Amino acid sequence: MSRETNRDTQGQPSRPPRATSAISSVPVPAAAHAGPVSHAIFRVARLHRMIAGQLLRRVGLHLGQELVMMHLWELGPQRQTDLVRLIDSDAATMTRSIKRLENAGFVRRRPCPDDKRAVIIEPTAASQALRQEVERIWAELEGASTGDLTPDQQAETLNTLRRIEDSLARTAARTSSASAAGTGVR
Amino acid sequence: MSRETNRDTQGQPSRPPRATSAISSVPVPAAAHAGPVSHAIFRVARLHRMIAGQLLRRVGLHLGQELVMMHLWELGPQRQTDLVRLIDSDAATMTRSIKRLENAGFVRRRPCPDDKRAVIIEPTAASQALRQEVERIWAELEGASTGDLTPDQQAETLNTLRRIEDSLARTAARTSSASAAGTGVR
């Protein structure tokens, strides 16, 4: 959360705060009642992102940069466009992210011999020291997400998340194609 | 996703695509294998955020601004700091968000009579036209998230999400008070 995580100090608006139902449930009546699942996704996403950001910052990485490095470590040098596809990111975002990783000394840029448009990104030797740290962070993040769930419960959780993802993906496909029928058949 | 959502286009670097297991499962070996739940959360969050952004953009709002408006509509005029607490946002972010909503004509700023430091934010009459749209969008987003789940399954999903949130919240509480080893890329 932000720095201000206190409660009480009620303002003078014209309505009672609705008896904040449960334990820690932040008082968000409007959004919560309009779409409980949606709002839960939103809160989980924010917490997850925040924790990941905190952990990564300690090793000198920003959110998202760890994905780039993980792919480079695992698959070796990649063209920028391949990284974009792997992470399903944006070309513009990747350009700037790579630039910052380069400034930080974690990657190097090399022109592609086969294709003069392309650039090959490769992890530096110095970045190898990060690898274990990042893997530890991902394990920590996974632990923070799953808590003390049993493997069965984790599988169930994963199932639930996949179901949500599939559902959202279906909607995204419908929503984005306002005019064309295209679900990207080229 | 980004604009580039195509597949195939065989690349020529050393990239064995690893038999993309399922249907839509984007080929993200490294991150997925390091933390499946974590990675699922990440993907769900991104999809959810993207769809919400698309829907909101059609009515002239940006991500997060709808939360401000929903609270103002439901609770009436609020001080800026109250909005920050309600949404659990950041004071700086709120300042700019309010400024943009003001430029868009959706809110008005009025000095607080009791406290000369504070500012009262109130929804404009013009913003009332948005209210139904935003509520429709939230319903649509909820539908997109839950898909064709039965109420029981939705409750189960909600339970799972809450469990993740609690787990993350516990970690966040532990993490924020931990050590502080600087190291910054910036």
Place this chain on the structure above:
DNA sequence: GTGATTTACTTGTTCGGACAGGTAATGGCG
């Protein structure tokens, strides 16, 4: 081979989010 299209990447802009200051106004305490 020439021209049109596609691809790879860059840059500019805007947004939310987060952090680091900075300025008033407020309120408590001696």
Place this chain on the structure above:
DNA sequence: CGCCATTACCTGTCCGAACAAGTAAATCAC
């Protein structure tokens, strides 16, 4: 009353994300 920590808000900066637009190279069509 004066001192001082807190509060409410603002500004600057940096980052990821998304969109628009542009450049250069590769590829396709003819």
